[in-house]
Amino acid sequence: MSQAKRHEFQAEVKQLLHLMIHSLYSHKDIFLRELISNASDALDRLRFEQVTNEALQSDEELNIRLEPDKGQRTLTIHDNGIGMTRDEVIENLGTIARSGTKSFLDKLQNADGNLPPELIGQFGVGFYASFMVADKVEVLTRKAGEETATKWVSTGDAFEVEDATRPNPGTSITLYLKEKDEEDHLEDYTDDWVLRRIVKRYSDFVSYPIKLRVWEDKGEAGAKTLEDQTLNSQKAIWARPKDEVTDDEYNEFYRHIAHDWSEPLARIPIRIEGTFEAQGLLFIPSQAPVDLYHPEMKRGVQLYVKRVFIMDECKELIPAYLRWVKGVVDAQDLSLNVSREILQKDRQIRAIHKQLVKKVFDTLETIKTERPEDYRKLWNHFGAALKEGLVAGESKDHERILDAMLVRTTADDGLVTLSEVVDGMGEGAEAIWYMSGPSYEAIRNSPHLEAFKSKKIPVLLLTDAIDDIWLDRGLKFRDLPFRSVAKGDVDLAKGGDEAEEKKAQDEAEQTYKDVLTAVRIRLQDEVQEVRLSNRLTDSAVCLVADKDALNPQMERLMRQMGQEIPKQKRILELNPDHAVMGKLKGMVAENDTDPAIQDYAELLYGQALLAEGGTLEDPSRFSQLVAKLMVGA
Ligand code: ADP
Helix, strand or coil: CCCCEEEECCHHHHHHHHHHHCCCCCCCCHHHHHHHHHHHHHHHHHHHHHHHCHHHCCCCCCCEEEEEECCCCEEEEEECCCCCCHHHHHHHCCCCCCHHHHHHHHHHHHCCCCCCCHHHHHHCCHHHHHHHCEEEEEEEEECCCCCCEEEEEECCCEEEEEEECCCCCEEEEEEEECCCEHHHCECCCCCHHHHHHHHHHHHCCCCCCEEEEEEEECCCCCCEEEEEEECCCCCCHHHCCHHHCCHHHHHHHHHHHHCCCCCCCEEEEEEECCCCCEEEEEEECCCCCCCCCCCCCCCCEEEEECCEEEECCCCCCCCHHHCCCEEEEEECCCCCCCCHHHHHHCHHHHHHHHHHHHHHHHHHHHHHHHCHHHHHHHHHHHHHHHHHHHHHCCHHHHHHHHHHCEEEECCCCCCEEHHHHHHCCCCCCCCEEEEECCCHHHHCCCHHHHHHHHCCCCEEEECCCCHHHHHCCCCEECCEEEEECCECCCCCCCHHHHHHHHHHHHHHHHHHHHHHHHHHHHCCCCEEEEEECCCCCCCCEEEEECCCCCCHHHHHHHHHCCCCCCCCCEEEEECCCCHHHHHHHHHHHHCCCCHHHHHHHHHHHHHHHHHCCCCCCCHHHHHHHHHHHHCCC
16 A cells, blocks of 8 residues: 555635635535536546446446434545546545636635635536535545546545545545534534535436435334435426426526526527527526636536537637637437537538527527616626627627627617617718717716717717627617717718808818917827817817727727737817817917916827827826916926
């Protein structure tokens, strides 16, 4: 027998264990859900391997066994699944690979350890949840196809690993239970009835029998025999008639596959019949996972073939922009040993993919019309992810996403649909105007919007990072292009007063010719042009981009991503109706070398930058100029 070797846990695991050991979480029962789910995964993996590896095939029933020992105060969870090698044990039970758990720990750090305990359930912290109920945990495991077994033991500080023996492949996890303590939400996990209740609640649909050995009373003079009882129904919930499944069962299933404690917003049954058959069940969560924008986030749809689990996060089934939709698809006519390569080319999979996307959009439409309040919630959580489909998806998707989109505008208080915006624009509209920026607060009073507001033309206020990217793609909604209020010329003159406006404009150009030149000379390093504006009513100044230029939001984004971008000079527009113009005109006429003109030009430029949420290159110089102006120096 080899010596036990001591190993340190990875720092993140230590942190997680600390949390588990001191947890105030009131649903400590979930430890069993986590261990059963791991066991069920291990059985899935063995069953999957058995398809291609004859040496692993056997007649033995694949199952999970619970073995409580009241005397020792232990509970052992056995499975005859795939098992682990020594290296896998050290890797799997000593480190954390999942991005979800990492972000959970980041949150924890920000909260100084005072994390609301409900979050534990939402994250599904897996194997380490054992330490909520046990002081010591022992794992005895043997990988299918190998001879030696491995024993792993830990009391939560470090862990020891040694070679061991085990008659059959599989894994047994023995928990040395803490004392029952109702105040601490610890139950007696050696009690039959406690175990029965927890299994029924959390693991009823697990597709392997979960067995408990109990003394069965035979009624004859008190004779009792030991019997294995199966605690779970094992019925695939997606294959059962809808009216036979309760809401609770659906929600429990959702919790199992999504690791999300909150109730889903909607469920979508999938039935495909005809040349091939598939069934499934999708869910729309009511909140976004913390890792929604993490590149490692798992896509939410699992693939089964004839009730046999094939893979998690089947990318071929659902587009990335719908990665937050959770669920299961069970295809009847695929081979059990489908590979990723086959999936990518498979016609059935492509047909299922189409159906799922269609079903999801149909459901979004239903929620939008029937439960507008829920739909707004949904949009706030998933809208930005959905918009990614406007960049990556197909044109059919674009139409559906634009239909599903909710926006804020200058004309409405809350969120509205694009159709509502277009309906509100009246006849003869040529474009859907938008303003994009880092936040609603930063742009809603932007000078660029003034003329639009005074002419009652609604402008979309878009603030997701993805917006500038899809807006650059030239998409149309109801035949109208999207145009930025901060780009190119805007010509909002309508109807008969056009000639009049043109005349007024020419006059203003004449009046302020010298002012424009004077400002242009002083700001020639900053801007490419200075001109009069017809988009301002109250503000003195704003900056606009060339018709084809990158917009500032996009520019910032690209810089953040480390791209070298030459400085983009923009156009400074001045408001001919603003009092400061008269003042400047007087100054220029009196002495066009007056150093105060330089100060004014810089102040105007700075104001324009600030008003669009930008940053000043030299903020202290700007504030000195403001102070100087305040004291009239
Ligand atoms: P998760 O299951 O979410 O990946 P866990 O911390 O619960 O995270 O488990 C870590 C890993 O340990 C699993 O991914 C799996 O590879 C392995 N593991 C856990 N339990 C078992 C088991 N009963 N049989 C085989 N492998 C297991």
